[in-house]
Amino acid sequence: MNLESSNITHTDYQSQRQPKKRNRPSFVCTNCKKKKIKCDRQKPCHNCVKAGISRYCEYPIPTLNHLFEESRDEQPSDASLKDEVNELKSEIMNLEKLLTSFQNKNDQQQHQMTLDLSNTAELFDKKLPSLKTFKVAMKPSRISFSGPLSLLTILNYNFNFRLFGSLAKFLDAERLAWKQLNGNPSYIQKLINADIKGDDLII
Amino acid sequence: MNLESSNITHTDYQSQRQPKKRNRPSFVCTNCKKKKIKCDRQKPCHNCVKAGISRYCEYPIPTLNHLFEESRDEQPSDASLKDEVNELKSEIMNLEKLLTSFQNKNDQQQHQMTLDLSNTAELFDKKLPSLKTFKVAMKPSRISFSGPLSLLTILNYNFNFRLFGSLAKFLDAERLAWKQLNGNPSYIQKLINADIKGDDLII
DNA sequence: GCGCAATTATCGCTTATAGG
DNA sequence: CCTATAAGCGATAATTGCGC
Ligand SMILES: [Zn+2]
Ligand SMILES: [Zn+2]
Ligand SMILES: [Zn+2]
Ligand SMILES: [Zn+2]
Numbered sequence: 001m002n003l004e005s006s007n008i009t010h011t012d013y014q015s016q017r018q019p020k021k022r023n024r025p026s027f028v029c030t031n032c033k034k035k036k037i038k039c040d041r042q043k044p045c046h047n048c049v050k051a052g053i054s055r056y057c058e059y060p061i062p063t064l065n066h067l068f069e070e071s072r073d074e075q076p077s078d079a080s081l082k083d084e085v086n087e088l089k090s091e092i093m094n095l096e097k098l099l100t101s102f103q104n105k106n107d108q109q110q111h112q113m114t115l116d117l118s119n120t121a122e123l124f125d126k127k128l129p130s131l132k133t134f135k136v137a138m139k140p141s142r143i144s145f146s147g148p149l150s151l152l153t154i155l156n157y158n159f160n161f162r163l164f165g166s167l168a169k170f171l172d173a174e175r176l177a178w179k180q181l182n183g184n185p186s187y188i189q190k191l192i193n194a195d196i197k198g199d200d201l202i203i
Numbered sequence: 204m205n206l207e208s209s210n211i212t213h214t215d216y217q218s219q220r221q222p223k224k225r226n227r228p229s230f231v232c233t234n235c236k237k238k239k240i241k242c243d244r245q246k247p248c249h250n251c252v253k254a255g256i257s258r259y260c261e262y263p264i265p266t267l268n269h270l271f272e273e274s275r276d277e278q279p280s281d282a283s284l285k286d287e288v289n290e291l292k293s294e295i296m297n298l299e300k301l302l303t304s305f306q307n308k309n310d311q312q313q314h315q316m317t318l319d320l321s322n323t324a325e326l327f328d329k330k331l332p333s334l335k336t337f338k339v340a341m342k343p344s345r346i347s348f349s350g351p352l353s354l355l356t357i358l359n360y361n362f363n364f365r366l367f368g369s370l371a372k373f374l375d376a377e378r379l380a381w382k383q384l385n386g387n388p389s390y391i392q393k394l395i396n397a398d399i400k401g402d403d404l405i406i
Numbered sequence: 407g408c409g410c411a412a413t414t415a416t417c418g419c420t421t422a423t424a425g426g
Numbered sequence: 427c428c429t430a431t432a433a434g435c436g437a438t439a440a441t442t443g444c445g446c
Contacts, residue, residue, distance in 0.1 A: 022425050022430050036417065036434055081284040088291035093230065093244060095295065096264055100228045101416090225416045225439050239408065241443055 029057045034101055052094040232260045 032039030032047050040046045044057030235242030235250050242248045247260035 020426075020430080024424065024431055026432060028433070033433080035415075037415090038434055081281060081288060085284060085287055085291065088288065088295065089245070092291065092295060097228075097230060100226075100264065223417075223439080227415060227440050229441065231442070236442085237407090239443055 027059065029059055031057060031098065031101075051098070052090065053098050055091075056095070056098060229263050232262055234260060 026033060028039035028041060029043075029045045029048060031051070031053065032045060035047070037047055043059070044054035048054045048057035229236060231242035231244060232246075232248045232251060234254070234256065235248060238250070240250055242250060246262070247257035251257050251260035
């Protein structure tokens with residue numbers, strides 16, 4: 001305890017400082033985050049599958065959860081009612097397990113950010129201020145289709161790409177198709193020919 | 204980069220540390236636990252059934268108890284099974300609700316938007332294809348900050364404004380502030396001066 | 407019924423990354 | 427660059443349940 005008896009005068013310059021909060025969103029599923037284990041960022045992620053809670057593998061950003069709801073296949077199928085009952089029971093068991101991990105009081109510290117991101121508007125509120133100074137250079141060799149306020153840029157810049165693979169792929173396809181169809185439109189040609197400094201803002 | 208770093212030699216400090224108690228609830232029935240035999244985690248579990256103590260098969264987690272009541276040996280009818288399924292499902296819904304409340308932690312006043320945005324999937328799945336032909340003219344009189352793939356355009360075009368009022372307002376403010384700060388950047392100036400036909404695509 | 411090996415899961419603490 | 431903080435490793439607490 002006498003370790004800190006050293007010289008640091010504990011003075012104002014550090015103590016009075018307001019803790020500058022940062023906006024650092026989380027991109028792992030809520031369950032893995034909770035358990036502090038490695039999440040592969042799929043939906044559902046590997047850990048949630050293993051735990052039998054794949055239905056509850058979710059990400060803090062609501063918008064994104066829906067993007068990756070793939071086959072919400074109804075499973076009544078040929079399984080007997082009895083089987084379904086058992087399935088539901090085991091699901092409840094797993095849910096219960098999951099719940100207990102959340103009920104654990106041991107960690108009441110730092111989930112402020114997660115909370116904030118549960119709201120989509122909040123997401124944008126937090127992101128956009130940084131985006132407005134985000135810069136994109138348009139290289140003649142490769143047309144960049146996105147400025148700071150484009151969806152793609154937001155995603156590329158802010159989110160893990162693996163997680164958003166399908167959306168990114170879709171956008172790529174869209175743009176490729178568009179190019180095939182339209183070629184380089186006059187507007188883009190002009191833009192490329194103009195000598196734009198790499199640091200110029202592209203809105 | 205490989206710092207030997209500070210090596211605090213007083214390990215005795217460590218030993219004095221209070222033994223950290225971990226929260227790890229049990230999920231087997233109390234009888235099996237006591238007997239240290241394998242529990243199938245049903246209600247009642249097979250061990251308790253074999254021992255003729257079915258009605259004393261209980262679980263430390265209360266919810267699991269009353270949920271799994273009733274598993275008589277008699278063959279249940281389809282109707283009753285269906286009832287059970289429904290019951291279980293509704294129970295799952297409750298648990299999910301509970302889980303959500305945990306995940307959101309101090310769910311404060313930020314729920315209004317979240318709910319309304321629930322079908323965001325549609326935004327991307329259905330609306331985006333139409334966007335690729337959506338055209339925005341950039342008028343010299345008024346700088347348009349968004350192309351078809353920009354977030355703002357997507358929002359404006361696809362959603363009713365009432366829903367996104369606050370977001371839209373925010374974006375407006377952002378852009379205004381940006382303009383105040385930067386004026387028209389060279390890039391945009393050039394763009395404006397170029398004779399762009401009103402129908403040119405802006406990506 | 408129980409010792410204890412095997413297995414599972416928690417959480418303190420470090421590291422990497424990114425916001426500002 | 428400085429630091430907040432997300433990610434998640436890994437030590438190890440705890441649970442399970444085999445086999446005596
Ligand atoms: Zn995960
Ligand atoms: Zn998951
Ligand atoms: Zn049992
Ligand atoms: Zn039992």
